[in-house]
Amino acid sequence: MTRTLRIGTRGSALALAQTGTVAEALKAAGAQVEIVVIKTPGDLSDAPIAQIGIGVFTSALRDALANDEIDIAVHSYKDLPTAPDPRLVIAAVPQREDPRDALVARDGLTLGELLPGSTVGTGSPRRAAQLEALGLGLNIVPLRGNVDTRIGKVRSGELDAVVLARAGIARLGRTAEITENLEPIQMLPAPAQGALAVECRIDDVDAEHLIQSTLDDSASRAAVTAERAMLAALEAGCSAPVGALADVVEDLDDEGKVVYRLSLRGVAATPENDLLRASATGDLTAAEELGRALAAELLDLGAAVLSGPEA
Numbered sequence: 001m002t003r004t005l006r007i008g009t010r011g012s013a014l015a016l017a018q019t020g021t022v023a024e025a026l027k028a029a030g031a032q033v034e035i036v037v038i039k040t041p042g043d044l045s046d047a048p049i050a051q052i053g054i055g056v057f058t059s060a061l062r063d064a065l066a067n068d069e070i071d072i073a074v075h076s077y078k079d080l081p082t083a084p085d086p087r088l089v090i091a092a093v094p095q096r097e098d099p100r101d102a103l104v105a106r107d108g109l110t111l112g113e114l115l116p117g118s119t120v121g122t123g124s125p126r127r128a129a130q131l132e133a134l135g136l137g138l139n140i141v142p143l144r145g146n147v148d149t150r151i152g153k154v155r156s157g158e159l160d161a162v163v164l165a166r167a168g169i170a171r172l173g174r175t176a177e178i179t180e181n182l183e184p185i186q187m188l189p190a191p192a193q194g195a196l197a198v199e200c201r202i203d204d205v206d207a208e209h210l211i212q213s214t215l216d217d218s219a220s221r222a223a224v225t226a227e228r229a230m231l232a233a234l235e236a237g238c239s240a241p242v243g244a245l246a247d248v249v250e251d252l253d254d255e256g257k258v259v260y261r262l263s264l265r266g267v268a269a270t271p272e273n274d275l276l277r278a279s280a281t282g283d284l285t286a287a288e289e290l291g292r293a294l295a296a297e298l299l300d301l302g303a304a305v306l307s308g309p310e311a
């Protein structure tokens with residue numbers, strides 16, 4: 001097959017780094033690839049993500065893919081809307097990066113070392129709600145921009161700290177600037193944080209098979225599927241205050257044999273910023289059911305009041 005696969009990406013440093021790893025893996029598998037940069041409205045606007053809406057970074061890429069301008073789209077999975085795109089298929093979820101959030105603070109400080117009143121930048125209602133819940137008296141301020149811009153606000157002294165996805169910092173080779181990795185018990189990441197979604201057209205069977213066999217990691221896919229099913233069942237968009245993290249864990253079956261299962265934790269913030277938490281374990285092959293069951297539990301606890309994309 002002499003076909004050259006056109007891989008579409010956003011033009012940010014983070015997107016290019018992510019796409020680079022996908023391109024290299026496909027090349028190593030013998031494919032011919034070409035990288036095509038697509039501008040998205042999310043890259044052209046400085047408005048808060050909660051205002052410009054879900055899918056600002058991904059729909060232009062998806063349209064280019066559906067219109068045959070590219071053959072493959074590489075997304076940060078957590079930026080994708082929960083509704084599937086009927087024109088496309090997620091052919092691979094590559095091995096996920098460390099999903100945790102990370103703190104970048106001045107003078108090497110950790111969260112616990114920041115004094116009350118310290119300014120912590122984040123544009124994410126999920127991060128803000130969980131930071132508030134720590135009761136440290138931090139002053140949480142809105143923040144947008146790419147990873148470099150956000151870390152720059154700490155370097156310039158404008159902010160005492162920022163919270164970002166560790167995966168984004170890692171993909172840019174800047175983990176040395178992290179002053180603390182935030183454990184899921186204090187800061188549950190966004191559903192699918194640290195994972196990529198590699199999409200192709202639904203009828204492009206050749207591309208789908210190549211991408212799937214070269215890049216898909218079944219454990220990462222199962223974890224992300226559970227987290228996103230939870231989010232979808234809460235009818236909450238990507239900027240809503242919902243965190244979820246699934247891990248593949250060892251368990252013992254009735255005969256004492258080791259089996260692998262999926263353990264899912266979820267958090268949702270009410271409008272009063274109270275955090276509702278739930279967790280459950282299920283079969284690796286029933287990731288969606290696990291996510292939906294956990295969402296039902298959160299809804300029982302009172303999360304219903306927060307449904308809607310801008311909650």
Ligand SMILES: NCc1[nH]cc(CCC(=O)O)c1CC(=O)O
Nearest residue numbers: 076079164165167168193194195
């Ligand atoms: N919302 C923007 C976004 N989309 C994906 C990442 C980081 C990488 C990832 O989670 O895959 C980021 C930056 C951040 O949240 O700090």
